[in-house]
Amino acid sequence: MKSLETELGERFAANAVFLGSDIPERYFSDWMTTAPAGTARALVRPSSTEEVSALLKICHAHGVPVVPQGGRTGLAGGAQPVQGCVLISLEKMDRIEAVDAASSTISVESGVTMGRVQRMAKEHGLFYPLDLGGRDSCTVGGNLSTNAGGNRVLRYGMARDLVLGLEAVLADGTVLSHMNLMLKDNTGYDLKQLFVGSEGTLGVITKVVLKLFPEPRTTNTALCALKDYDGVLKLLGHVRRNLGANLSAFEMMWPDFYERMTSGLAHLTTPLPHGHGAYVLIESQGTSPDTDKDHFERVLGAALEEGVVDDVVVAQSETDALRFWAVRDSSGEFRAVFWPHVGFDVSIPTGEIGRFVESLKETLKAKWSGTQTVFFGHAGDSNVHIGVKVTEGEQPEEEIEQVVYKAVSEWRGSVSAEHGIGTLKRAFLHYSRTPAEIATMRLLKSALDPKGILNPGKVL
Incomplete structure (x- = not known):
């Protein structure tokens, strides 16, 4: 059997494959985490769904882990390389395929940035409502993989609410393509939703059909x-x-x-x-x-x-x-005025947020008398962002996380409102999901990715 490196070199153009020490440093980091140089075995930048399929077939045959990457702007470590992995960067898959004014949709490859989708919609007198601070860096594939939220969830919903059609590639290279343009499509299981929010652990999203809306006047x-x-x-x-x-x-x-x-x-x-x-x-x-x-x-x-x-x-x-x-x-800009601190992205039922905040402040100050906090968020859709600083210098991060996430669980909240689980919240998933739910997630993972090569160590 040929080596992985040989097969990659034979199948992909030279400028699409980087091996070992030739992998550029930027691919080892996302917004919150950095893996040591040398963690990844290879980086491949496919330019089509067919190339993603070919790559996954090769990796599946060799049993090599694969880590998909979009804009690497995530806040939960979901794009962090794992030892010996092949990184798949979707950045070259950045084509806008069509805007359909009649159905108010836009069809794009997963490497297109959110900002480009917004601007293309505007050129056609339409509006793409999903919006984040990293709009010109984050990509559609990453937005869907993490089920991104942002500022307008109250009116338009999360990323999953804006998807009509989707194309994804499974671990063995099988392509599932349902680029649906219709609001009504009630034909069996809604497979696209398996991939939205799954952070690349069930398949690699390659194309999507997104809903557009009338441009606000x-x-x-x-x-x-x-x-x-x-x-x-x-x-x-x-x-x-x-x-x-x-x-x-x-x-x-x-x-x-x-x-x-x-x-x-x-x-x-x-x-x-x-x-x-x-x-x-x-x-x-x-x-x-x-x-x-x-x-x-x-x-x-x-x-x-x-x-x-x-x-x-x-x-x-x-x-x-x-x-x-x-x-x-x-x-x-917290680094300028509130650093270092430990940050959280949680949800609490809207009617309980006020009491939760006061209770959490008391709990934190009872344990660390010098605690400083900041609270802000999308209160209309139950999302609260929290910053906690209990001392100067390095923070006891794990202790703070245990206190905050335990409180979130007691108030029937979610440990991740809009940033995903990735690696940073994996240990706390059980605070928001029951053992039966986690077991069902594992069942889905094993069914779609029996060798466990897709983004291992993330979510579950």
């Missing part, structure tokens, strides 16, 4: 200050009733986050003064330029008059809106 943004989380819940109910489907974002910042970021980062403005118990960023997108802004302001004016909010400032320009969003999105 208006966007209105406001920042509200409130007394406490009970007020946040009242405001959420108020804007849901009165803005209806136009409500596209409802982002909450606790004062520890808002005050730390607006005080610590010189480029940020402070749209509302410090000292309030909660801050909420609201966005509404609509299609009626003549009425949407007035309606938005009336809805928030009523919330102010009724005492639901203590203060509110409405963006009067795109520049204002960007200033508001800059505060909410400043978590990417």
Whole structure:
């Protein structure tokens, strides 16, 4: 039998294969983890589904582990190389195949970045709603593999809600292709959903059909200050009733986050003064330029008059809106003002988030009296991001994780809201999934990948 390296050299173009020490350093890291140089045996950059299939057939025959990579922007270690693996980078599979205005869909290869999908949709008068800070780096395949969320889940859903069709390659090279363009397709098992959120452990996504929407003609943004989380819940109910489907974002910042970021980062403005118990960023997108802004302001004016909010400032320009969003999105700059710390991406039932946060603060301070925290997130869809710092310098990460994830479990929450499990949360999966559920996941894994070569050590 020929060696793996020989087969790769015979099947793929020279510029598509890198062996051993020739693998560029950047492929050993994602956003959160770095594997030692030399961990991977080879890197292959296929340019088609057929090449992905051929590669997996070779790796399957040799029993060599395979780690798929997209933009390597993940936050859970899902793209981290494992010892002796072949890395599959989908970056050369970056073709936009079609935009179908009649069905409001776009068909793309998995290496296309989110930003390109957004821009192509806009060129056709349409809108792709999934949005993250890394939009010009993260890829569609990675977004689906991790079931990405972002800022507009409240209105449009998670990544899995935006997929109509999908093509994936199984561990043995079998190609499953169902590039469906129809909203209604009730033909047996919905196989595409097996691959969404499975982080490359069940198959390698190569192409997708994504839903598009009418391009919003208006966007209105406001920042509200409130007394406490009970007020946040009242405001959420108020804007849901009165803005209806136009409500596209409802982002909450606790004062520890808002005050730390607006005080610590010189480029940020402070749209509302410090000292309030909660801050909420609201966005509404609509299609009626003549009425949407007035309606938005009336809805928030009523919330102010009724005492639901203590203060509110409405963006009067795109520049204002960007200033508001800059505060909410400043978590990417924690290294400047809150470092080192241990970060978390969890979900808690929306009605319980306020009590959960207070309870967790008490638990952390009882164990570490000097604990500092920041809380922020997509409160309208139950997602809370948490930063914990209990001492200066290196943090007791494992101890902090045990405390936080145990609390999440006790409050019937999820240890991963939108970043996946990868390697970093694998040990805590049991806090959110029952033994029967995990056993069923393992059954699916063994059925689709009997040799266990697809992204081993991730998720399960």
